[in-house]
Amino acid sequence: MGISVLPGRPAPRAAASGSRLARPGHLHPVRGRRSPPRVPARAPGAPSRGLPGSGSRAFARTGRSGREPARAAGPKLGRVERILVSACLMGRRVRYDGAAKTSDDALLAAWRKEGRLIPFCPEVSGGLPVPRPAAEIEGGAGGAAVLDGAARVLTAAGADVTGAFLAGAHAALEAARASGVRLAILKEASPSCGSLVVHDGAFGGGRVPGDGVTTALLLRHGIAVFGEDRIAEAGLRLRELERAAAPGERRDPV
Numbered sequence: 514m515g516i517s518v519l520p521g522r523p524a525p526r527a528a529a530s531g532s533r534l535a536r537p538g539h540l541h542p543v544r545g546r547r548s549p550p551r552v553p554a555r556a557p558g559a560p561s562r563g564l565p566g567s568g569s570r571a572f573a574r575t576g577r578s579g580r581e582p583a584r585a586a587g588p589k590l591g592r593v594e595r596i597l598v599s600a601c602l603m604g605r606r607v608r609y610d611g612a613a614k615t616s617d618d619a620l621l622a623a624w625r626k627e628g629r630l631i632p633f634c635p636e637v638s639g640g641l642p643v644p645r646p647a648a649e650i651e652g653g654a655g656g657a658a659v660l661d662g663a664a665r666v667l668t669a670a671g672a673d674v675t676g677a678f679l680a681g682a683h684a685a686l687e688a689a690r691a692s693g694v695r696l697a698i699l700k701e702a703s704p705s706c707g708s709l710v711v712h713d714g715a716f717g718g719g720r721v722p723g724d725g726v727t728t729a730l731l732l733r734h735g736i737a738v739f740g741e742d743r744i745a746e747a748g749l750r751l752r753e754l755e756r757a758a759a760p761g762e763r764r765d766p767v
Contacts, residue, residue, distance in 0.1 A: 597697040600632040607634040611644040635727040639681025653713035653721035656729030682727040701740035
């Protein structure tokens with residue numbers, strides 16, 4: 514059947530296969546309307562495009578599209594309770610003989626992982642080299658006597674190294690104050706760091722009750738000091754300090 518043509522108007526062309534008029538979304542050759550575009554078929558069970566479905570990573574993680582769930586406000590975080598520790602206990606070769614006295618204590622390792630520890634060597638900070646001649650407090654008098662000018666720190670050859678020990682002690686105190694330290698773990702029997710015993714000053718290996726120069730200064734300023742064999746006791750002291758934190762404040766280990 515032919516197509517009727519109104520007077521004065523050209524007859525419409527037939528839509529050939531593959532022509533513009535035959536494509537979805539263009540004018541229909543007869544009615545002059547746009548054909549709807551084809552929508553690809555969706556496999557059964559597949560999520561709709563643009564919506565979070567069971568296969569959506571964000572949806573599976575948060576339950577919402579691309580957003581993290583709201584978190585309840587916790588207690589106010591306070592500063593970390595830091596601990597001053599002899600550098601030789603952390604494996605640093607700073608002792609008078611060029612060696613270290615590395616501690617394998619599990620609690621100390623945990624504190625190190627939490628970022629609590631501040632390694633420090635008073636004798637190196639006071640200007641003494643590594644290695645250096647061994648030194649002892651004369652007469653085994655203890656660190657407090659050195660601080661008060663009543664005793665000296667000497668080498669076996671009689672060299673007076675008291676000034677370096679005093680300088681190192683004050684450097685340790687400044688380092689502790691800078692980080693708000695209230696607890697220290699120092700090398701036992703050292704003329705700087707001993708907390709229960711020190712050498713007797715005769716350079717024969719004898720020990721007497723007393724503390725080192727740095728320990729004595731820290732104690733005078735309210736900083737608790739423990740030797741490497743009393744780390745568990747130091748842990749109890751740390752818990753006491755943390756429990757005494759201001760109400761509503763929590764000291765975070767990270």
